Amino acid sequence: MVAALALSVFFPLGLVFYQSVLSGPFFMPAARLSLEAFAFIFDDPDFWSATKNTLVIAVGMSVIAIPLGAILAFIMVRTDLPGRRWLETPILIPIFVSPVVLGFGYVVSLGPVGFFSVWFEQIFGSVPWNIYSMTSIVLIAGLTHVPHVYLYSSSALRNLGSDVEEAARLSGASPFRVARDVSIPMVSPALLYVGVLVFFLGFEIFGLPLILGDPEGHLVLTTYLYKLTNKLGTPSYHLMAAVATCIIAVTFPLVLLQRVLLKSAQRFVAVKGKSARQRRLALGGWKWVALALIGLWLLLTIVVPVAGVALRSVVSSWGAGINLLEVLTLDHFRAVFEEDTMIRSILNSVLIGTLGGAVAVVGYLLIGLATHRKPDGLSRFVDYVVLTPRAIPGLMAGLAVFWVFLFVPFLAPLRSTLFSVWFAYAVVWLAYGMRLIQSALMQVGPELEEAGRLVGASRARVSRDITVPLIRNGLLGSWLLIFMIFEREYSTGVYLLSPGTEVIGAQIVSLWASGAVDVVAALSLINMLLVGCGLALALRFGVKLHD
Amino acid sequence: MTDKTILTVDDLALSYGSNPILKGVSMQLRRGEVVSLLGPSGSGKTTLLRAVAGLEQPHEGRVKIAGRTIYDGAAGIDVPAEKRDLGLVFQSYALWPHKTVFDNVAYPLKLRKVGTAEIAERVQAALKNLGLAHLAERYPHQLSGGQQQRVSIARALVYNPPVILLDEPLSNLDAKMREEARAWLRNLIVEMQLSALVVTHDQSEAMAMSDRILLLNGGVIEQQGTPQEMYSQPKTLFVADFMGSNNILKGRVAEIRGGEACVEVGEGLRLWGQRRNDAAVGQEVSVVVRVEQVRLAEGPAEHRVSIDLATSMFLGDRFEYVFHAGSALLRAWGSRQEASGRRWLEFPPDAVWVF
Numbered sequence: 001m002v003a004a005l006a007l008s009v010f011f012p013l014g015l016v017f018y019q020s021v022l023s024g025p026f027f028m029p030a031a032r033l034s035l036e037a038f039a040f041i042f043d044d045p046d047f048w049s050a051t052k053n054t055l056v057i058a059v060g061m062s063v064i065a066i067p068l069g070a071i072l073a074f075i076m077v078r079t080d081l082p083g084r085r086w087l088e089t090p091i092l093i094p095i096f097v098s099p100v101v102l103g104f105g106y107v108v109s110l111g112p113v114g115f116f117s118v119w120f121e122q123i124f125g126s127v128p129w130n131i132y133s134m135t136s137i138v139l140i141a142g143l144t145h146v147p148h149v150y151l152y153s154s155s156a157l158r159n160l161g162s163d164v165e166e167a168a169r170l171s172g173a174s175p176f177r178v179a180r181d182v183s184i185p186m187v188s189p190a191l192l193y194v195g196v197l198v199f200f201l202g203f204e205i206f207g208l209p210l211i212l213g214d215p216e217g218h219l220v221l222t223t224y225l226y227k228l229t230n231k232l233g234t235p236s237y238h239l240m241a242a243v244a245t246c247i248i249a250v251t252f253p254l255v256l257l258q259r260v261l262l263k264s265a266q267r268f269v270a271v272k273g274k275s276a277r278q279r280r281l282a283l284g285g286w287k288w289v290a291l292a293l294i295g296l297w298l299l300l301t302i303v304v305p306v307a308g309v310a311l312r313s314v315v316s317s318w319g320a321g322i323n324l325l326e327v328l329t330l331d332h333f334r335a336v337f338e339e340d341t342m343i344r345s346i347l348n349s350v351l352i353g354t355l356g357g358a359v360a361v362v363g364y365l366l367i368g369l370a371t372h373r374k375p376d377g378l379s380r381f382v383d384y385v386v387l388t389p390r391a392i393p394g395l396m397a398g399l400a401v402f403w404v405f406l407f408v409p410f411l412a413p414l415r416s417t418l419f420s421v422w423f424a425y426a427v428v429w430l431a432y433g434m435r436l437i438q439s440a441l442m443q444v445g446p447e448l449e450e451a452g453r454l455v456g457a458s459r460a461r462v463s464r465d466i467t468v469p470l471i472r473n474g475l476l477g478s479w480l481l482i483f484m485i486f487e488r489e490y491s492t493g494v495y496l497l498s499p500g501t502e503v504i505g506a507q508i509v510s511l512w513a514s515g516a517v518d519v520v521a522a523l524s525l526i527n528m529l530l531v532g533c534g535l536a537l538a539l540r541f542g543v544k545l546h547d
Numbered sequence: 548m549t550d551k552t553i554l555t556v557d558d559l560a561l562s563y564g565s566n567p568i569l570k571g572v573s574m575q576l577r578r579g580e581v582v583s584l585l586g587p588s589g590s591g592k593t594t595l596l597r598a599v600a601g602l603e604q605p606h607e608g609r610v611k612i613a614g615r616t617i618y619d620g621a622a623g624i625d626v627p628a629e630k631r632d633l634g635l636v637f638q639s640y641a642l643w644p645h646k647t648v649f650d651n652v653a654y655p656l657k658l659r660k661v662g663t664a665e666i667a668e669r670v671q672a673a674l675k676n677l678g679l680a681h682l683a684e685r686y687p688h689q690l691s692g693g694q695q696q697r698v699s700i701a702r703a704l705v706y707n708p709p710v711i712l713l714d715e716p717l718s719n720l721d722a723k724m725r726e727e728a729r730a731w732l733r734n735l736i737v738e739m740q741l742s743a744l745v746v747t748h749d750q751s752e753a754m755a756m757s758d759r760i761l762l763l764n765g766g767v768i769e770q771q772g773t774p775q776e777m778y779s780q781p782k783t784l785f786v787a788d789f790m791g792s793n794n795i796l797k798g799r800v801a802e803i804r805g806g807e808a809c810v811e812v813g814e815g816l817r818l819w820g821q822r823r824n825d826a827a828v829g830q831e832v833s834v835v836v837r838v839e840q841v842r843l844a845e846g847p848a849e850h851r852v853s854i855d856l857a858t859s860m861f862l863g864d865r866f867e868y869v870f871h872a873g874s875a876l877l878r879a880w881g882s883r884q885e886a887s888g889r890r891w892l893e894f895p896p897d898a899v900w901v902f
Contacts, residue, residue, distance in 0.1 A: 163641035166602050169628040170635045171655035171702070181654070185645045 001370055002382060008427055009388050012400035015407060016248075016392075019241035026237065027406065037242035047243070050224035056134065057141055057209070057220060058202025064142025065198050068297070069149020070191060074179065075290045076150075077157040080280040082287060087294060089535075092151070092545050094144045094301055096531050098488045099207030100508055101524040105305025106131055106140060107211060108312040108521065113319045115311055116304060121320065132215045141208055143301045145201060149194050156190035157183065175281045193261040200254040203247060204393040206491045211512060221247050222395055226494070237403070244396040252391040259387060309528065313521035332522035342519070345502035346526060348418055349487060352503060353530070356422040357482040360433060361475060363426060368437040369463045373446060390431040394491035397428045402495045416498045424492045429485055436481060440474025441467065477543035484534040487527065504530075551577045553742050554599070554710050559608030560620075561591075561598055568594045569605065570766040576710065581736055581743045583753035586763035587789070595763070596712050596746045600635050601628035613709045629658075634703030634711040638718060640695045642687035648674070648698050649683040655706045673701040677735075692720055693728060704739070711736075713745045717752060729755050750790050754778065762786055782823075784833055784902040792838040794877050800828050800901070808901045810834050813873025816852055820899030833902045840898035841879035843868065844891040856890045 015026075020038070024031040041047045072091065076084055094102070109116045110131045117127045130136060160183060168178045206222040213223060225243045228236050283290060312318065315327040336342040367386070371379035389397060401424040405415035414420055426433075444467055452462040468475075490505025497506045504527045511520050538545065554576035561569040569591045576582050584592040597603040599610055601617070604625075610618040612633070617626040642651050649670055656666045674680045677697040687695055696716065703711055716732060717725045733756045736743050747753050753760050754774035761771045762785075770777065770786045781787035788795065798812035808822045810832055818834055826832045844851050855871045861884070868885060870877040870892065879892060 161639065161641070163637045163639050164643055166600075166628070167635070167637060167641040167643070167699075167702070168654070169602070170600060170631075170633060172629045172632070172658040172706070173654075174627075174629055177658065182643055186643070188645070 001366065002378060002385075005367060005382065006385050008423070009385050009430070012397065012404050012427070013248075013388065013392065015403050016241050016244050016396065016400050019237055019403065020245040022238050022241075024238055025235050026403070031238070037238040038245075041239055041242050041246075046219060046224060050219040050221050053134065053209075053213075053218055054203060054205075054220045057138055057205060058199045060138035061142040061145050061202050061205075062195055062198045064139065065145040065149050066191065066195055068142075069146045069194070070153045070184070070187075072146060072150050072294065072297075073154035073157055074183070075283075075294070077154050078179070078183065078281055079283050079290070080287075081283060081290055083291075087298075089539065089545070090298055090302060091294075092147050093535075095147045095151075095545075096484045096488055096535060097302075097306070098490050098505055098508075098524075098527060098531075099144070099205070100211060100490045100505065100512070101207075101309060101527055102144060102305050103140075103208045103211035104508070104512070104520060104524055105307075105309040107308075108318075108517075109304045109308030115308055115318065118318070118320050132212055132218075134218055137209060137212050137218065140212065141202065141205060143297065144208070145198050146297065146301070148198060148201065149191075152190050152194040152197070153187055156187040160186055179281070189261065189264055193258060196254055196258050196261060200251055200258065203251050203254070206393065206395055207509075210509065222393055222491075226395065240396075240399065244392075244399070247393060247396070248391055251393070252388075255387055255391045306528065309521060309524045312517070313525040316518075332518045335519060336522045336526070341499070341502055342507070342523070344500070345504050345507045345523075348421075348502055349504040349527070349530065352418060352422055352425065353483040353486045353534070356418075356425065357479055357486050359422070360426040360429070360482055360486075361437070361479045364430070364433040364437045364478070365468070365475065368434060368441055369467065372438075372441050372463070372467070373449070386430050386434045389427050389429075392428070394428050394489065395494060398424045398492040399495045401427065415496075416500050418501055421493050421496050421501050421503060424496060425486055425489055428489070428492050429482065432485065433478065433482055436474075436478040440471040440478065443474065444470045473541075476541060477538065480534055480538040480541070480543050481545070484531050484538070487530045487534065553578045553613055554744065555609070555611040556595070556599065557609040557611075559595070559598060559605050559610065559618075561594060561603060561605040561607075568766055569598070571608070572763070572766070572768055574761055574768065574771070576742055576744055578742050579740045580759065581733070581741075581745060581757045583757035583760045584744065584746045584763060585750060585753040585760050585789070586748065586769075588748060589765075590763040591766040592746045592748075592763050593714060596635075596714055596744060599744065600633055600712055601626065601631050632706070632708055634706070634708035636696075636699050636703050636711070636713045636716055638715040640687075640699040640719070642695055642698055642702075644687050646686075647683065648679065648685050648687070648690070651687070651698055652702045652705050655702065659706060669705060670701075673705045676739075677701045693724055696720065696728070700735075704741075709742065711741050711743045713743060715746055715748070717747070717749075725752075732756065754790075762789060781900070784823075784835065787823075787835045787900055787902065792878075794834075794836045794838060794841065796834045796836075796872060796875055796877070798832060798834055800826050800830050800832055803828055807896060808832075810901055813875070816854070816872055818852070818894050818899055819850060819896040820894075820901045821897060823900050823902045826901065835900045835902065836894060836898060838867075838878045839880055840895060841877070842893045842895075843879060843881050843885070844893040846891060848891075848893070850896055851891045851893045853889055854892050856885060856887045858887060859885050 019026050021033055021035060022031040023034040023036050075081055076087065108114050110129065111117060114131070121127050164186065165178050165182055168182045173181060203221065205220065209218065209220045210223050210226065213219060219227065221243060225240050228239050228243065313332055314329060315324065316329045316331060317327055367382065371382045392400070401420060402415070405411045405420050448470070449462050449466055452466045457465060488505070490509055493501070493503045493506030494509050497510055504523055508520055508523050508527070511523070552575050556572060556574045558571045558573055559569055560567070560571050572591070572595055574582070584595055586592045594603055598605050605618060605620060607620040608618070609616060609620070612631065616624055617631050618624060646654065652670045652673055653666050656669060661669070671680065671683070674683055677700060679694065679697050679701060682690065682694060687698065690698065696719070717728055720728055729752060745756060757774065759771060760774055760777050762769045762777065764785055770782050777786065778790050781790060787793065796812040798810040800808050801811045801817060802809040803822070806822055807819055808826070809817055809819050811817050812834060820834060847853070854877065857869045857871050860867045860869070865880045865882060866884060868879045868881060870879070870890070
């Protein structure tokens with residue numbers, strides 16, 4: 001079990017490293033050990049400009065997302081803002097929308113002939129923004145990552161016992177001094193953690209720069225890697241592997257750092273008292289400022305791109321001087337449902353989300369149970385194994401899995417089946433899924449399991465008869481969340497795309513390159529609807545969207 | 548008398564939604580006095596303390612500290628917690644984990660814009676007072692429970708609040724340390740001449756530490772008085788039961804003679820005791836006898852009954868005897884191991900209360 005897990009994680013990764021030190025694709029007999037792939041990319045000015053852009057984006061989005069996310073969390077968790085309960089779900093939506101869909105939404109909304117650009121131009125005469133500039137990319141990346149910061153800082157703020165805040169009030173501190181001197185410093189470990197997380201996500205970012213950076217040639221490392229695919233005419237696997245190795249060299253230490261920070265953050269929270277009812281900070285007149293801030297952010301991050309996608313999918317063409325009502329059409333959806341590959345990609349997406357998601361959850365559960373409350377060396381090893389795929393951006397993980405299926409003869413027949421895509425997805429989201437499972441498992445009181453052992457049940461029996469039945473709801477929630485994540489996924493399937501393995505996300509990436517905007521719009525909308533169904537079900541069953 | 552009063556709570560009422568927690572509580576705390584709020588969980592004692600501190604929202608009544616009204620439901624006065632100038636020692640201590648011991652204690656002074664040199668001096672003095680001078684640079688998680696408690700007391704005292712509030716100050720300590728801390732705390736309060744309001748659910752802690760006890764039950768004050776009054780002259784069955792270890796027997800009044808009543812509590816078992824309410828002959832009553840008042844006796848005499856000893860238990864400083872009194876169990880203390888069998892037990896009539 002553990003061996004299979006380690007193999008699934010380390011074999012693809014090892015293949016990437018191996019490929020990076022070859023002089024050509026590994027299947028070519030002429031390939032030999034050499035560092036020329038690294039020499040080539042280090043010589044390529046595009047690589048360095050991509051590296052610079054990646055850094056700019058990673059730093060820029062941290063600078064934007066962290067203060068905004070922390071303020072948002074403070075307003076939502078610690079103040080009496082009216083309508084908080086209704087705002088919680090919309091705030092988290094950007095996490096579940098595919099970035100490639102979001103990027104597309106920004107293009108059709110705010111691009112040179114986007115809906116909002118054209119309307120804005122009609123009213124004010126000109127458009128002051130350029131959606132394809134680096135500034136816009138950084139800004140959009142920052143705004144769409146606010147929910148990640150929100151998630152971690154809000155749960156840290158929620159865990160903060162109100163007694164420490166009350167003690168400050170009694171000492172004579174006003175509510176704002178309490179926030180400044182006690183609440184925010186006490187969640188600073190969580191903020192530090194999320195800072196590293198956002199910086200790390202900046203290195204992984206692919207969908208947004210792919211769509212927004214292309215027109216003006218702004219490359220980041222992931223899109224540089226993607227463009228390398230056919231740079232030399234022959235498949236330049238060794239170059240791609242070299243880039244991948246460079247990225248992992250940065251992301252892996254970041255993942256380890258996150259782990260250390262998360263642990264220290266938890267230690268900090270552990271010094272908490274009995275948390276009584278929290279009395280929320282009265283905002284008074286400030287509530288309008290807070291509501292306006294949140295409204296503006298929701299407008300820019302959700303309403304604008306999503307409305308753009310929805311609108312674009314039902315018009316035949318768009319530009320200045322076109323009357324919206326005259327160009328309304330359902331042709332794009334008709335086109336989608338007339339083509340076999342499109343229908344197949346939708347069906348495959350649904351299948352991989354539902355059945356594939358369920359199988360993945362069962363797999364994660366088995367791994368989780370194998371190491372549940374067993375503080376031995378093997379469990380620690382599994383911990384790190386599970387963490388490793390987190391450092392590999394989906395695009396490369398998909399590529400690595402593709403190579404595995406190419407490299408291993410008996411796996412070759414599976415390469416063009418949906419299994420290869422599912423396998424890649426399951427490995428890429430291993431860390432996320434394991435966290436869901438482990439937090440569900442931790443809900444079960446240890447004494448319930450110990451009681452089972454004492455009355456004579458084996459470990460496996462206890463798992464089957466006590467632990468698993470008790471976390472039924474947690475498993476359902478994990479399945480729904482994995483469903484949404486699998487629907488949203490786009491980069492992992494890019495290199496695995498072949499007849500029979502189409503999924504919507506990868507299909508959009510490949511169609512975008514060919515300029516089929518109409519079909520992309522329709523598919524994007526369908527993709528959002530699928531995620532929306534998952535979200536509605538999750539809310540219906542009261543699944544917590546975060547822990 | 549009135550000028551000595553430092554804290555006045557007048558007819559305070561508070562509810563969570565439609566669930567009333569305090570139903571009109573009035574009390575006073577005099578300068579240099581320690582008053583305990585005692586009661587079972589859910590009696591509203593912690594809520595009362597937090598309402599005085601300004602952490603809970605009453606809807607009726609008045610609170611005055613040192614002549615200054617800090618809450619008045621009718622007049623719409625509600626001074627926020629940070630302006631009340633009270634010291635509160637939290638049950639969890641609520642030390643700020645990101646500040647050192649020194650900074651924890653210094654923070655209230657910093658908020659009061661005290662100069663840096665004076666802060667250092669006053670914090671050092673406060674820490675020294677509590678035996679913490681050598682721990683100033685430590686962080687809260689590096690301290691033991693007892694040390695954390697002292698830091699939280701130092702923090703509450705450093706700005707000389709007129710009243711110090713303590714919420715279950717000893718409940719987070721282990722049993723052995725609790726008794727030592729109790730003596731230490733009482734000594735500290737007396738020595739520093741503090742006026743303190745203490746919440747506790749432990750009757751012996753309340754009796755040991757306070758000058759007066761307020762026993763709360765269901766959001767009202769059931770009885771208040773000195774520890775001796777509360778212990779030896781309970782006005783209701785609830786108070787009698789809450790203070791001390793008791794034998795409680797159900798029975799029927801058989802005979803009344805002035806202030807005394809004879810109660811039949813089972814086959815042939817009749818006890819004479821003080822009438823504590825106006826129950827008439829034939830009525831169901833409860834008989835309360837403190838365990839320490841029941842004595843093993845050598846032979847028959849007045850107020851003695853013959854009864855079966857079931858077992859005796861060794862408690863370290865004494866033995867506890869368990870008797871069968873009909874369907875109920877009776878307990879008594881003594882200094883020797885006793886074999887089971889028929890025994891004589893004496894019930895002094897002035898220690899037997901009939902409710």
